[in-house]
Amino acid sequence: MNYLWSYLQVVISLVAFLGILGWIVRACALDARRRGKSPFLVTLLVLVSFPLGLLLWLLFRPEPLNGGGKSFRLKDHLVQ
Numbered sequence: 001m002n003y004l005w006s007y008l009q010v011v012i013s014l015v016a017f018l019g020i021l022g023w024i025v026r027a028c029a030l031d032a033r034r035r036g037k038s039p040f041l042v043t044l045l046v047l048v049s050f051p052l053g054l055l056l057w058l059l060f061r062p063e064p065l066n067g068g069g070k071s072f073r074l075k076d077h078l079v080q
Contacts, residue, residue, distance in 0.1 A: 021050065028057055036065045 025043050032042035045053040 021047075024050075024054060028054065031061065032057075034064050035062050037062065 025046055028046050029039035029043050032039045042057055046057060047053070049056070
């Protein structure tokens with residue numbers, strides 16, 4: 001019974017790690033497309049050198065092509 005519990009813990013941890021990694025890769029690919037860069041190359045960078053690749057992408061990514069969309073204005077969110 002103890003071996004079954006250990007096996008189950010490993011499987012759950014692996015599934016959680018792969019799920020989180022998949023979510024991060026998807027978010028990076030969408031961000032790269034929005035910024036005009038190759039989603040394949042960004043995904044490759046993040047996957048091959050995770051977590052350093054993710055940090056590099058977050059530090060050195062270019063500005064979005066459309067200027068980042070609607071900018072945040074504090075006046076729009078003030079409570080009267």
